[in-house]
Amino acid sequence: MSKQDHAALADEFNKDEPRVDWHDQTLWFVREKRDKAAQKVPEWEWLRDTASKIKDNVLSNLSEYLTLFEEQAIRNGIVVHWAADAKAHNDIVYSLLKKHGIDRMVKSKSMLTEECHLNEYLKEQGIDVVDTDLGERVVQLAGEPPSHIVLPCIHKKKEEIGEIFHEHLGTPAGNADPQFLTHAARLHLREKFLTRRAALTGVNFAIAETGEFVVCTNEGNADMGAHLADIHIACMGIEKLIPQRKHLGIFLRLLTRSATGQPITTYSSHFKRPRPGQEMHIVIVDNGRSVQLGRKDFRNSLKCIRCAACFNTCPVYRRSGGHSYHTAVAGPIGSILSPNLDMKQYSDLPFASTLCGSCSNVCPVKIDIHEQLYKWRQVIVQEGYAPAGKKLAMKAMNWVLSNPSVYHTAGKAGRWFMLNAPFTVNNGLNPWWKGRDMPEVPRESFGQWYKKNRK
């Protein structure tokens, strides 16, 4: 477990109640936009079903598709690298920069590089990395990780962003106008695009049949970086593969409608060959994914296309904030991906859910997210990663519930204390008391009432 678990970090976030309400409403607004966009497509459910089945096929042929993808990409003039884990990935990126004598790089959004902590690693090696997605630049300047995979600074108010820009970009103090701040970032980042020789991008989809990859952005930052740089490095997890180009006709219809309610991102860029004189590299990363592929109950999590619809709909995410998940990919999907990376460190995350199932209902590739959350809980307890307090409480509960006389005595005692000494339950030691009032105590138990009225 990291220093603080989800519950503790969520407590921290919940200290400012109006802010929690604002966060909750902002994300629900995005969820509603998703609904409107989905409802405009009559074959929406067919699209989800087909996307899920295509991913089934991908997972069942992943090694073959990766081999084909590599072969085609090499034929297209792209250099392909393989990284077993985060460290290997970071080393590959660094060695490419070092080889070219480059110490400054622009980077567009890539959750994989967040997962691998690439920025921190490169900083240690003396490489200056500038995140060029506006939201990512904001959190980078603030010294924070993104709190959402699509909307990285959704937890920040515009006044705070104005502050950050005032400090780092020299915008006038007190100016928090989104239009003005975006324009300031445009000028600031244009200079970076024009002067950096290396650009790193993520990959949304990699096509086995053709060896090309697709990057989707609204801002155009991936393209501004890649087309102006001498060397373009694209980093992808092994699960980004799709079989054929025509399958994009399914996934691109789903991705942005699910993410933000737009019909498509502004740019869906298909990179097949480096431009003349340019070097193009692809780093294919495993980092635990092949292990997850072998976990029958959890392998469907690898179908994820990173739209974050499950974040926006999740009642827990909306009210606890992305940082409470203490991992690169937060929200419901992050809570089923992260325990695979480190079961001990992320043993709290599958419990950060009400299991309401809303995540599974909006998932564009039909991942059974809430069922996997439930299954992870069992694995985590069986493997001995449940917190000691919870283990003890479960044992006590088991003893009480399996002994009728103990159960009746405990019930009676509970009612007596709640009636005669309410302070013993209405305090911080009782987790059920937090954030809600305890119920009024009935005069008798159901058992007693039933005995009296049974006729």
Add this chain to the structure above:
Amino acid sequence: MSSRDKILAAIKNNQPDQRDLPAVTPPGTGEFSGLSRQFIEVLEGIGGRAYIVSGFHRIATILKEQYTDTHRIVSTCPELSALAEISQHYEDPHTLENVGLVVLEAHFAVAENGACWITEEKMIERALPFIAQDLALVIRRKDIVPTMYEAYERIAGAEYGFGVFIAGPSKTADIEQSLVLGAHGPKSMTVFLLDEEMSDAGFY
């Protein structure tokens, strides 16, 4: 064993049983009408605009009216040589940094999402459609397909080094979900739908 072979072996070992690919033909296609109208509505909804024009003379007139202050206009359309620099090649994409407006011919458009497909041989330099302050694309009005399904039917076997669907101006809503047009790329996107049978009076 190399890292590559180890990774592939681990994947192969953990792969589930074979699952077949589903058909990708959507149910109920083939009854589309009013594609240009739908395209224009969707494009306007995402911050772009469109004109149905009878020829390049109309495009030139509209551009002259709207971009009076734009100093550097670059295009691939020889018909626009009176107002734009027409070039086949630039040594260094960085020299495009001060382009105000770029006018390019694209392959086709998609009605359901307002996107236009363009590949690198139609954009002179890959950076050009992104680095310019404003973007205009020219498409034959008959080249509008209903959805991304038909779009990929058209390009399934196409050969290109780089291709992109562009749908509207570059934008962001990263600051408190407030939509701002003009993030890093063009601040506006205009699509000219060319219909030579159209009379000039009927332009949109």
